Amino acid sequence: MERAVPHAVPLGQMEVFQALQRLHMTIFSQSVSPCGKFLAAGNNYGQIAIFSLSAALSSEAKEESKKPVVTFQAHDGPVYSMVSTDRHLLSAGDGEVKAWLWAEILKKGCKELWRRQPPYRTSLEVPEINALLLVPKENSLILAGGDCQLHTMDLETGAFTVSKPWSWGGQGWMGVGAFFLDLLLTAALLLQRALRGHTDYIHCLALRERSPEVLSGGEDGAVRLWDLRTAKEVQTIEVYKHEECSRPHNGRWIGCLATDSDWMVCGGGPALTLWHLRSSTPTTIFPMRAPQKHVTFYQDLILSAGQGRCVNQWQLSGELKAQVPGSSPGLLSLSLNQQPAAPECKVLTAAGNSCRVDVFTNLGYRAFSLSF
Secondary structure, three states: OOOOOOOOOOHHHHHHHHHHHHHOOOEEEEEEOOOOOEEEEEEOOOEEEEEEHHHHHOOOOOHHHHOOOEEEEOOOOOOOEEEEOOOEEEEEOEOOEEEEEHHHHOOOOOOOOEEEOOOOOOOOOOOEEEEEEEEHHHOEEEEEEOOOEEEEEEOOOOOEEOOOOOOOOOOHHHHHHHHHHHHHHHHHHHHHOEEEOOOOOEEEEEEEOOOOEEEEEEOOOEEEEEEOOOOEEEEEEEHHHOOOOOOHHHOOOEEEEEEEOOEEEEEEOOOOEEEEOOOOEEEEEOOOOOOEEEEEEEOOEEEEEEEOOEEEEEEOOOOEEEEEEOOOOEEEEEEEOOOOOOHHHOOEEEEEOOOEEEEEOEOOEOOEEEEO
């Protein structure tokens, strides 16, 4: 098992050093493997741990089964976000995205497949990448974070691009003129390369699967809706300006959001709120005082987590169905393993301000915890 240990630490002090690491650990991100049998967790030290869900859930599981199969140093700084494709684990840190082959990741000494850095405005700019979002139909990856922009990367070529809404046609001089105009417009678009609108850090992203639209939420208190076909912002909801949602003592930042067709749920500084997107109307204010850091739709429920130990289960009407306590004092990420290839590993996992990942085999209780 590979861990990041300073060379100056004598072998006799290794256990003390690792104990201190675990004591001050934060797990920012999680991602399930394509086969559904493994879980990746990324922490504040730049490490990624791979856990075997199938081994931990086995009737013959031992304490060792709840430890990582492998741990490796992925980034110099925290691993803020991760997602998985059919073949790759993608991880984001300070200013870069890296790819790892799931087929090779369990082997000792696994090397990154590639790394990419978005086209930032200056070479001195190294903002953290807080959120990654796959757009499967376009085979692209959207990333956002500290530079207040959304960047789109083509996963086939690795190039950072934006949608190109123009095309030219026709014959003769009119066609040639349209061609050169098209070149100029394309050049201007490529100079932009990013979706701009937020005035502060972007914390979260969500995809409207039925339409090529992406939502982003940030420190500026706005949820912005982007049309990927035209690369333009088409809707803005400034949540904190709605009196029923506003909580000035917590700030205006949006820390989490999720979508389901014409509905969106978001929270952070403002109250956790269910919105109807077409009318930009808040329909349900959830009575949760603590700021929420992660939210997701699940069947006829909304699951949320944030400050405090509990995973909260909400009815769409706003009624709190259950609060299920975990082992961490605060939660930053939830992950639902719904891979059809491994129904026996269908679990909810929750992680945050500790070295543990809580595993819920059903929504009613925590079955056990995985640990770095």
